[in-house]
Amino acid sequence: MRENERIILDYNGDHPGPLLIVFGAMHGNEPAGVKALELMAKMLEVEPITNPDFTFCGNMLGLIGNFRAYNEGKRYINRDLNRQWIKADIDQFKYDSYESLTPEQVEIIENLEIIEDYILRLKPEKIIVLDLHTTSSKGGIFTICTDDPESIKIAVELHAPVIKGLLSGLQGTSLHYFTTENLGIPTVGLTFESGQHDEALSVNRAIAALTNCMRTIGCVKAEHIENQHDSILIEYSRDLPKVAELIYRKDIKDSPYFEMLPDYQNFQKVYKGEIVAKDSDGDVEIIEDSHILMPLYQKQGEDGFFLIKSLVGY
Ligand SMILES: [Zn+2]
Structure with missing residues (x-):
């Protein structure tokens, strides 16, 4: 059916x-x-x-x-x-x-x-x-x-x-x-x-x-x-964390402009102060040493990127 x-x-x-x-x-x-x-x-x-x-x-x-x-x-x-x-x-x-x-x-x-x-x-x-x-x-x-x-x-x-x-x-x-x-x-x-x-x-x-x-x-x-x-x-998945937790989400829902700098990949390590994107306020800096997830490389979307930290004990 x-x-x-x-x-x-x-x-x-x-x-x-x-x-x-x-x-x-x-x-x-x-x-x-x-x-x-x-x-x-x-x-x-x-x-x-x-x-x-x-x-x-x-x-x-x-x-x-x-x-x-x-x-x-x-x-x-x-x-x-x-x-x-x-x-x-x-x-x-x-x-x-x-x-x-x-x-x-x-x-x-x-x-x-x-x-x-x-x-x-x-x-x-x-x-x-x-x-x-x-x-x-x-x-x-x-x-x-x-x-x-x-x-x-x-x-x-x-x-x-x-x-x-x-x-x-x-x-x-x-x-x-x-x-x-x-x-x-x-x-x-x-x-x-x-x-x-x-x-x-x-x-x-x-x-x-x-x-x-x-x-x-x-x-x-x-x-x-x-x-x-x-x-x-x-x-x-060999070199990726087994379990990780979200620490930050870049919300771009109300932002008229957002553009990731090129070539960021899921799970790439990023460091505090690193500039990873531009938005209407200027440079977008990383707030804490972490791994980046789902950096946005398409026009439609409400999230610019996510930051995660590996959780130990899994
Ligand atoms: Zn999807």
């Missing part, structure tokens, strides 16, 4: 288990997650034929987050979809007529209609939401977790650096919305950043993270899903 083009993966396991909801292209200019989900759908179709012992516990749903922006190759149409998952706002506008809604508000309503229908039909005991993204900058892959210990636990198993606290300065990301409190069912969320938007390997790394997630939450057994991409994640 694929009457809805937004649904790119719809898999019903033969055993009970969690509902895994995976988003690709929550930002329309990030096609890697969509390609990863399309390939995973094919792999899941073939697996039971080639491997009669294959079992899948639970159900999996893969969605194109911002369908309209994705089809136009844009990050968003009106405003960043991943800043608008705010329960109080959604509860308000979901009763408005379609004509009065912004394109991203329609996206939210369409996504929620599908998800709510699945939840009603499947009545899962547990929901895991994995949001697949890529970055405009190069270098480094990472997982963003919530404060939920289980989110951290799954995140660590994806075999990429885990960033804690990234959500604290933000509002309205998918991880803010898809919670136990909002869905009324135990829910764990995490986001995986698989590399630069247009790198071919970003697709492979998203597949590897997705596979690791399916294994960690018990949908598939490790030996049943071939995961030749996992070594890419481990190799890629």
